[in-house]
Amino acid sequence: MLSNQASLSTKSAAPVKLTWTDKAKSLLSEIWAYRLSYLFIAPFMFCFIAFILVPVLAAVCLSFTYFNAIEPPRFIGWTNFQNLISQDLTFLKYALPNTFKFAMIVGPGGYILAFLLAWLITQLPAGLRRWFALAMYTPSLTMGIAMTIVWLPLLSGDRLGYLNSILLQIGFIDEPLLWVTDKAYLMNSMIVVTLWSSMGVGFLAMMAGILNVNPELYEAGRLDGMSSRLQEIWYITIPSMKPQMLFGAVMALVSTFKAGSIGVELSGQNPTPQYSGHLIINHIDDYGLIRFEMGYAAAISVFLLVLMYVSNKLCWGLFGSKEDE
Numbered sequence: 001m002l003s004n005q006a007s008l009s010t011k012s013a014a015p016v017k018l019t020w021t022d023k024a025k026s027l028l029s030e031i032w033a034y035r036l037s038y039l040f041i042a043p044f045m046f047c048f049i050a051f052i053l054v055p056v057l058a059a060v061c062l063s064f065t066y067f068n069a070i071e072p073p074r075f076i077g078w079t080n081f082q083n084l085i086s087q088d089l090t091f092l093k094y095a096l097p098n099t100f101k102f103a104m105i106v107g108p109g110g111y112i113l114a115f116l117l118a119w120l121i122t123q124l125p126a127g128l129r130r131w132f133a134l135a136m137y138t139p140s141l142t143m144g145i146a147m148t149i150v151w152l153p154l155l156s157g158d159r160l161g162y163l164n165s166i167l168l169q170i171g172f173i174d175e176p177l178l179w180v181t182d183k184a185y186l187m188n189s190m191i192v193v194t195l196w197s198s199m200g201v202g203f204l205a206m207m208a209g210i211l212n213v214n215p216e217l218y219e220a221g222r223l224d225g226m227s228s229r230l231q232e233i234w235y236i237t238i239p240s241m242k243p244q245m246l247f248g249a250v251m252a253l254v255s256t257f258k259a260g261s262i263g264v265e266l267s268g269q270n271p272t273p274q275y276s277g278h279l280i281i282n283h284i285d286d287y288g289l290i291r292f293e294m295g296y297a298a299a300i301s302v303f304l305l306v307l308m309y310v311s312n313k314l315c316w317g318l319f320g321s322k323e324d325e
Contacts, residue, residue, distance in 0.1 A: 005293065011119075016200065024225065026108040036068065038288065046230050050129075053084055054235045056305070058298075059298045059301045059302055059305075060302055061297075062185060062294060062295050062298035063080055063081070063298040063299040063301070063302045064076065064078070064080070064295075065078060065298075066079075066080075066294045066295045067294040067295040067298075068115055068292050068293060068294065069294050070292075073295065076295070076307075080258055080296050080298075080299035081100065081303070083222065083296070084269040084296075090119055090278070090283065091279060091280075091283055091300070093275075093301060094275035094276075094278045095275075095278050095279060095280050096275075096280065097181055098187065098275075098277065098279055099257070099279045099280045101187065101299075102187070102190065102191065102194075102256070102259070102279060103256045103257060105310075106191055106194045106198065106256050106259070107252050107253060107256040108197040108252075109191075109195055109249060110194070110195050110198035110199075110247060110252050110255075110256070111252040112201070113198070113199075113246060114198065114199055114202055114203040114206055114252070114286060115206050115245075116249070116251070117136055117199065117203065117209055118206040118210055119233065119237070120209035121136070121207060122207060122210045122211055128265055131195055133204070135201060135206060136317050137199055137203060137204060138199070139196055139197045140198070140199055140200035140201075140203075142195050146197070146263055147193075150206055151193055152266070153213045155180050155189055155266065156179075157176055157177065157178040157179060157180065157181055157182075159176050159237050161176065161179070163179065164176040164177060164179075180266040180267045181273050182266075182273065182275050183274045183276030184276075186263060186266065186267060186272060186277045187263075187276055187277055189266055190262050190263050190266060190277055191278060193262060193266065194259055195254075198250065198252065198255065200253055200255065202247060202248035202249075202250075202251035202252055203248070204246055205244045205247045205251075206241070206245070206248050207209060208244065209240075209241030209244030209245070210237060210240070210241060211245070213237055213240045213241060214234065214240070217240065218232055219235060221235065222238050240300065249315040249318070250312060250315055253311050253312060253315060254308070257280075257281075257307065257308050258296055258309070259279065259280060259281065259282070260279045260281025260282045260284075260285065261281070261282075262277075263276075263277025263278070263279065263282065264277075264282065270286075271286065278304075280300065280304050280307075281304075283300055284297050284301055284304070285302045287300065
């Protein structure tokens with residue numbers, strides 16, 4: 001008798017399973033209850049879906065097809081990816097190694113440089129700080145103008161080029177060097193120019209993070225025996241601004257991997273001389289905008305997207321936290 005009552009009580013306490021119709025009605029009623037909040041985020045969601053989600057999904061779908069922009073896409077499976085990693089010698093010999101070299105120097109180099117400059121600027125008085133911050137941030141906004149009036153005259157390969165003229169006058173070189181048309185110098189020129197223009201939004205975020213560190217932490221550190229600025233930076237400043245450090249790392253990563261036109265702009269040649277400045281972005285432009293092999297260009301884009309995702313996860317592992325994920 002007792003067992004029958006216990007079984008009846010467990011059956012009565014069991015949760016009622018909702019049908020898909022009931023779940024849909026519950027979801028719609030909850031959305032309607034928060035309709036004003038959804039209205040506020042609607043513009044962002046529309047832009048995200050139209051300009052990020054849809055292009056990414058289209059690129060993934062096209063990467064499995066042969067598409068020449070004239071005929072309808074034809075499904076070919078993994079052929080584009082097989083050709084990319086086994087037969088595309090330009091990609092394997094130039095684009096991929098050049099991109100890794102460029103990213104390994106410009107990414108961490110620009111990131112460290114942005115932090116150091118942000119820290120140095122925060123040590124200045126407030127009046128000077130604004131002007132120095134503006135001077136560091138402006139190159140990232142006016143890169144096209146600076147390319148025309150600064151870098152191209154500076155790196156010109158004749159005696160009239162500013163850099164060649166200075167080096168010839170001091171006797172450092174005997175003849176003009178082709179800074180942007182010689183394969184031995186083009187990549188180094190690309191790295192220098194990109195580092196100069198890398199003080200963008202990530203730089204401002206780091207400077208804001210440094211300024212927002214609680215000054216009482218520095219006082220407590222001095223009481224605990226910290227005797228140098230380097231110890232304050234390592235044990236107080238950097239741990240206190242991990243969100244800004246993460247944002248700066250992601251921005252440096254994105255700007256590095258999407259860089260590609262810098263080599264073409266400097267050398268004036270597409271492709272760059274002997275592919276010395278040929279990056280993955282240039283490879284995508286070559287197949288997508290010149291050869292019109294859209295399916296293969298989409299496959300390269302998906303490869304670059306996966307590469308950026310892995311690098312992004314590495315940045316989250318270094319500066320992120322479990323609460324942020």
